Amino acid sequence: MNRRNFLRRFVSALGLSVSGAVVGALPARGAAEHEPAGRNYGMGIDIEKCIGCGRCMDACTTENNVPQPFFYRTWVERYVMKNDGNVIVQAINKEGEQPVDPATEHDVLRSFFVPKLCNHCEHPPCVQVCPVGATFKTGDGVVIVDDTRCIGCRYCIQACPYGARYLHPERKTADKCTFCYHRVSKGLLPACVEVCPTQARVFGDLNSTASPLTRLKRMFKIHVLKDHLNTEPKVLYANLDGEVR
Amino acid sequence: MTPELIERMTELSKQASGFIYPNELDVHWSIMIVLYPYLTGLVAGAFILASLVKVFNVKELQPTYRLALLTALAFMLIAPLPLQLHLGHPQRSWEILVSPNPTSAMAMFGFVYLWYLMIVLLLEIWFAYREDLVRLAQRERGPMRWLHRLLTMYSNDVSERAVAFDHKAVHVITIIGIPSAFLLHGYVGFIFGSIKANPWWSSVLMPIVFLFSAIVSGIAMVMLLYMIITPLRGKHIDMVCLDKIASFLFYAVIVDFSLEALDFIHRLYESEESIEILSDLVMNKLMLSLVILQVFLGMIVPFLIMVLIKVLRLDEELRRLLYFLSAILIQLGIFSTRWNVVIGGQMFSKSFRGLTTYKMEFSGLEGLLTAIVVLSLPLIILAILIKILPPWDDQREQPVEVQAQT
Numbered sequence: 001m002n003r004r005n006f007l008r009r010f011v012s013a014l015g016l017s018v019s020g021a022v023v024g025a026l027p028a029r030g031a032a033e034h035e036p037a038g039r040n041y042g043m044g045i046d047i048e049k050c051i052g053c054g055r056c057m058d059a060c061t062t063e064n065n066v067p068q069p070f071f072y073r074t075w076v077e078r079y080v081m082k083n084d085g086n087v088i089v090q091a092i093n094k095e096g097e098q099p100v101d102p103a104t105e106h107d108v109l110r111s112f113f114v115p116k117l118c119n120h121c122e123h124p125p126c127v128q129v130c131p132v133g134a135t136f137k138t139g140d141g142v143v144i145v146d147d148t149r150c151i152g153c154r155y156c157i158q159a160c161p162y163g164a165r166y167l168h169p170e171r172k173t174a175d176k177c178t179f180c181y182h183r184v185s186k187g188l189l190p191a192c193v194e195v196c197p198t199q200a201r202v203f204g205d206l207n208s209t210a211s212p213l214t215r216l217k218r219m220f221k222i223h224v225l226k227d228h229l230n231t232e233p234k235v236l237y238a239n240l241d242g243e244v245r
Numbered sequence: 246m247t248p249e250l251i252e253r254m255t256e257l258s259k260q261a262s263g264f265i266y267p268n269e270l271d272v273h274w275s276i277m278i279v280l281y282p283y284l285t286g287l288v289a290g291a292f293i294l295a296s297l298v299k300v301f302n303v304k305e306l307q308p309t310y311r312l313a314l315l316t317a318l319a320f321m322l323i324a325p326l327p328l329q330l331h332l333g334h335p336q337r338s339w340e341i342l343v344s345p346n347p348t349s350a351m352a353m354f355g356f357v358y359l360w361y362l363m364i365v366l367l368l369e370i371w372f373a374y375r376e377d378l379v380r381l382a383q384r385e386r387g388p389m390r391w392l393h394r395l396l397t398m399y400s401n402d403v404s405e406r407a408v409a410f411d412h413k414a415v416h417v418i419t420i421i422g423i424p425s426a427f428l429l430h431g432y433v434g435f436i437f438g439s440i441k442a443n444p445w446w447s448s449v450l451m452p453i454v455f456l457f458s459a460i461v462s463g464i465a466m467v468m469l470l471y472m473i474i475t476p477l478r479g480k481h482i483d484m485v486c487l488d489k490i491a492s493f494l495f496y497a498v499i500v501d502f503s504l505e506a507l508d509f510i511h512r513l514y515e516s517e518e519s520i521e522i523l524s525d526l527v528m529n530k531l532m533l534s535l536v537i538l539q540v541f542l543g544m545i546v547p548f549l550i551m552v553l554i555k556v557l558r559l560d561e562e563l564r565r566l567l568y569f570l571s572a573i574l575i576q577l578g579i580f581s582t583r584w585n586v587v588i589g590g591q592m593f594s595k596s597f598r599g600l601t602t603y604k605m606e607f608s609g610l611e612g613l614l615t616a617i618v619v620l621s622l623p624l625i626i627l628a629i630l631i632k633i634l635p636p637w638d639d640q641r642e643q644p645v646e647v648q649a650q651t
Contacts, residue, residue, distance in 0.1 A: 067246055068246070069251075069254075070246075070251075070254045070258075070267070070270060071267075071268065072267045072268055075266075075267050077264075088264075089264035089596070089598055090264065091264070091266075091267045116266075125440075125441065125442060127348075128348045128349065129348075129349050129350065129351060129440075130346055130349055131340075131341045131345065131346055131349045131351040131352035131354070132337070132340040132341055132344055132345070132346060132349075132352070133344065133345075133346040133349075149337070149340065150333070150334065150337075151332050151333065151334045151335075151337040151338055151340060151341070152332050152333015152334045153328075153331070153332055153333075153351065154273040154274060154333075155349070155351050155436075157268075157273050158273065158274065158440055158442070158443065158591070159440050159442055160442060161441070161442035161595055162266070162595070163265075163266025163267070163268050163269050163594070163595055163596070164268070165268065166268040167271075167273065167333060169246050169247075169250055170246070171333075172333030172334060173333055173334065229441055229442065245595075245596045245597060245598070
């Protein structure tokens with residue numbers, strides 16, 4: 001190795017390590033504190049199977065101590081499509097009791113329920129905008145909030161296209177669905193999936209070839225919400241209607 | 246949850262119409278976030294007015310040059326306050342500086358702000374005032390003498406060469422300052438314009454519209470301050486200067502109005518998925534603040550007044566009155582613009598099926614009273630700055646600058 005080559009290599013190695021150190025130092029600490037489990041979690045929801053009982057919402061509230069009422073990590077929307085082309089949408093309330101139906105059976109073309117929750121996007125806009133990196137994607141694809149770092153600026157709430165986030169009224173930090181990360185990391189199912197009486201919700205590893213989620217993907221045509229925003233949601237819907245936003 | 250919060254949310258849920266996602270009931274960015282772009286806009290606009298004197302050599306504006314700089318500084322110092330008041334955890338705000346997320350537009354705030362405050366504003370003001378400070382310190386006694394001497398940072402050379410260097414430095418800083426002022430406010434526009442989830446905000450025009458509305462508001466603010474302070478000092482308003490400011494204000498209003506009209510027509514013509522809910526929003530929620538205050542009173546009326554002044558040769562007294570009226574209407578209009586962007590953008594559901602409402606608190610950290618205090622603080626700071634750093638050429642010992650230029 002002559003001197004010129006040595007210098008060239010030395011300088012490029014130095015440059016690489018310096019830029020590596022800078023890039024490594026820049027992202028907020030949160031990301032490094034969680035061990036990835038080598039999975040890519042997702043949820044599947046079959047609209048045809050949801051009966052709107054609201055037990056998923058109850059279970060979520062109990063499991064995650066969601067502030068009551070008015071705040072939701074998961075909720076269920078009811079769509080009533082009428083013969084005249086109008087669509088009535090309501091969020092069913094937490095007791096699972098149905099709101100008063102404004103349409104008579106005669107007017108109704110069809111109706112269905114749509115469970116909603118954080119989509120744990122592959123490209124999450126909330127993570128992109130968080131100024132301090134308090135919200136981040138874990139190694140296994142779950143988007144969570146570190147409430148010891150969140151400054152409560154609410155930029156992530158603005159950036160979420162799905163209304164999945166809220167400001168926790170006591171903690172004053174952003175809060176949202178975690179796919180029950182505390183359960184999932186112990187090999188359990190998220191609370192909402194666990195209690196669903198019709199198995200409308202399934203959960204699993206998108207990388208796995210043999211999970212209920214993979215079976216759902218094989219059996220149905222899959223849609224995601226607000227596809228055009230290129231967030232690549234990991235909550236996959238079977239039998240989703242075009243009216244659902 | 247506190248009973249107050251439950252009461253508030255119950256009230257909001259009664260006022261929401263159509264379908265909104267259940268977490269969208271409350272408006273998250275309050276009047277404090279309306280104040281932030283309004284204040285930074287005034288900073289950028291006032292600085293642009295000052296730079297007209299130094300870079301574009303518009304000599305008629307010399308009487309307002311230093312006032313414009315001090316105005317920019319006074320508003321700049323308060324600009325981060327509403328953000329701080331808004332945070333859920335204000336004690337953690339320093340994390341934005343020490344551990345910023347490089348993909349976050351908001352994380353850049355601290356750096357843009359510090360760059361503008363330290364490199365542009367403070368440095369330019371120091372060079373613009375250094376000679377005066379030295380002379381003031383020589384003449385005065387007591388604490389003011391010490392203050393001024395401290396402010397010169399013991400750089401006491403007022404030789405021709407040193408003063409020429411000051412002038413050159415001011416020139417260079419202003420040249421750096423113009424793109425920086427564009428950055429400062431264009432960046433605030435980007436914070437909103439880059440949110441693809443929100444069709445009311447998501448627009449590539451947003452930073453540019455913000456910028457020109459900033460220039461409009463800043464020029465109008467300096468004009469207003471000049472017209473208020475000069476008679477209070479028992480002096481006459483320099484009409485050549487005032488006409489010139491009004492002229493620039495007029496051109497800025499034309500550009501701003503055209504950009505906003507373009508944005509409006511573009512949205513209407515493209516008629517995307519969100520157009521129905523956005524028209525609902527304008528017709529039901531923003532009629533007063535957008536159609537009446539922002540467009541009619543804040544833009545069309547002052548524009549017509551200024552056309553009138555240009556066409557008819559009105560006498561000085563009447564011109565002053567009409568300029569004053571226009572400048573106030575423009576402030577009202579630009580404040581409404583900020584309101585309509587920030588609050589308007591949160592009053593429709595991202596399901597595009599319903600509207601919610603904003604209930605401003607009266608007292609409380611994010612309430613009306615705090616907003617009034619935050620808005621008056623820059624004026625108090627400006628009054629103190631004017632005492633310490635007299636911006637008036639007629640009070641200067643030796644108006645070297647004017648002599649040098651003529």
